[in-house]
Amino acid sequence: MKYHALAATGLTLLAGAAQAGGIERRGDPSQLLFEEGKNYVEFSVTSVNPDVSGSARPGAPGAPTGDIQERYQNFGLGYKHQLNDKLSLAFVIDEPVGADVTYDGSTTFGGGSFFGTSTASVESVRYTGMAKYKATDRFSVYGGLSYVGLSGSLLVVSPGTGGTTATNPPPGPGTTGSYSLAVDKDFQVGYMFGAAYEIPDIALRVALTYESETEHTFSDNTGAPFDVKLPESWTLHAQSGIAKDTLLFGSVRWREWSEFQVAPQDFFSFSTGAPVNTPIAFGTEDVYTYRLGIGRRFNENWSGAFVLGYEEQTGNQVGNLEGTDGFISYTVAVTHETENWEVTGGLSYIDIGNATTSVASFRDNDGIAFGLKFGVRF
Template sequence: MKRLLTTAAALAAAASGAHAGGVERSSQSVAILFEEGRYAELSFGHFSPDVSGSVGGGLATSGDMAPSYTSWSLGYKMDVGDKMDFALIVDQPIGANIDYPAGTFYPLTGSTAELTSTALTALMRYQMAGNVSVYGGLRYETVKGDVALTGGYTLTTNNDRELGYVVGVAWEKPEIAARVALTYNSAITHSLEAVEASPFGLVETTFDTEVPQSVNLEFQTGIAADTLLFGSIRWVDWSVFEIAPPVYLSAGFGPLVAYPKDRITYNLGIGRRFNDTWSGAFLLGYEPSDGELTGNLGPTDGFSSIGLAATYAVDGVKITGGVRYVDIGDATTNIVGGSFTDNSGVGFGVKVGYNF
């Protein structure tokens, strides 16, 4: 059962490229804090979406404007005495890749955008009486963006670096493999230095972008011999997130990227240990649509997903492979009235963990 305890987190990492609200690429899980002894892990995820839309009732189609992308994360955990644990996590919390194929009659033909980030999170956990523990730490995050739109507008920002924090509390009951962890991730405001170019010239500008606060509830419990029920509920304050460079904003188009409402993402799964070396998991995911207009640089609205994973464990090494199919929610865009329907994506991934 001990080996099975990591299956839930492993599946999430193995399909880490799966679609989620806003520009999310990482669920910011703290599961690594609960590994036994000294532990290290490395994860790679690849997500291949197929997102296309049209205007004028299908008179002009966009083509697939969402390229495939790969994400990665690594982590290290160690005990610090009998009551404390330390973990270090490197991941990519947010990101976006947009590429409208050139040569179509869609209004944004040839437009591209890329948002990249890296975060280093250091966490300490203290185990108190009654199977309760508290944890917290700092997150050091970098963000950079590049945009090139049809019509001659471009944006390039610096790689801005800022600090945030993490706090949380957990309860465990080891005899039934139960654990509940509630984690708060603070907002991080980036003051971006940018170069904006348009047909009217080139301007150096500055603007703020807030990577939003979030709350994670992660849980698991044994429900039968060698069988684990697990899941998570994640709220992200996406309504505060926007990319609004001054020159673009002054043209009357509104922000480049903005989300009208916050998002709540649900995951629920069952893990099963088959023998001493093999275990597997089945996972469902859901993020409700809000029915609001979306920007053309993120024309999706909610999702449903289904995933499978298998873990092989031997001599302290755990190797997990996973796949996840995502039914991407339909969306209507706010600039050209584009209609994006019947879209989907497939995520693949692998995670290697080692206890030593």
């Protein structure tokens, strides 16, 4: 029996990853090292359509926000080579984080929402080279380096927003302050390492992976530098055969999102009447993301899986360019494979947690994600 196909069905469809950790879109890439075969290549794509809308909080001006999260696609490409019985190598290109936010309506003074016409975009790319050494039949260690690029642009429009006080004084009656910034990709090097314990006869594998932070330096409109940290993480993967042709699998991922913020020095809030330099985006606390799934082989060519995803709703105030707080996801996936190739398709429904920002409440939101993965062994 090929347990690897069942594991791939459930674990590579990015079930719920559309909302994990706020802007996180891809997790730990190390599991490619465990694919079977001398050479293995895979390509994956996920299309996500979130529906995130809210209404003004009591006492806050503005109309409903409309749907602020844009549909997006996320891509990944990986190659694994089995050098010998002990050593395997892998290379992965993916997009670890991202954001696509648009307040489509007019501004507050045009009868729209508090942040009407505001936009935010985050783009990333990650190149990861890894190696795994099999010390014994049951124990292995692995590690590698990542080269991570991060860029973004934003336009913040609201009655309480502006740039440096010299160029954007506090907005008066009937006016709206604005702030815009675009930064090119900044590349930084990170690292990862991990260890795994396996009992092949029952498809048991437990693997723990650490990924370091990367700290990216940008310049605001005045040329002053500010740093954006993509935080460190730990991920625990586990799987085991529990009956003939049946696999139980899951993961727990922790990431230090409390260290994340975007705080250019020339951005100011005038909500208290006096200019105050505040972060545009920020994380309120560390995030745990859980997955639990079961896979079943139907015959030699077909298998399927069901996966639950969960991220706790913290109840903390989130940024105005986010609008989400935790999720529950439900994913079904089906794999068709032959001796040399396999295709997996999956569909996720994401129940997005209620969230509160400084001026709006986001309730009863959800999303749909579709994933496709194609793998070839040679």
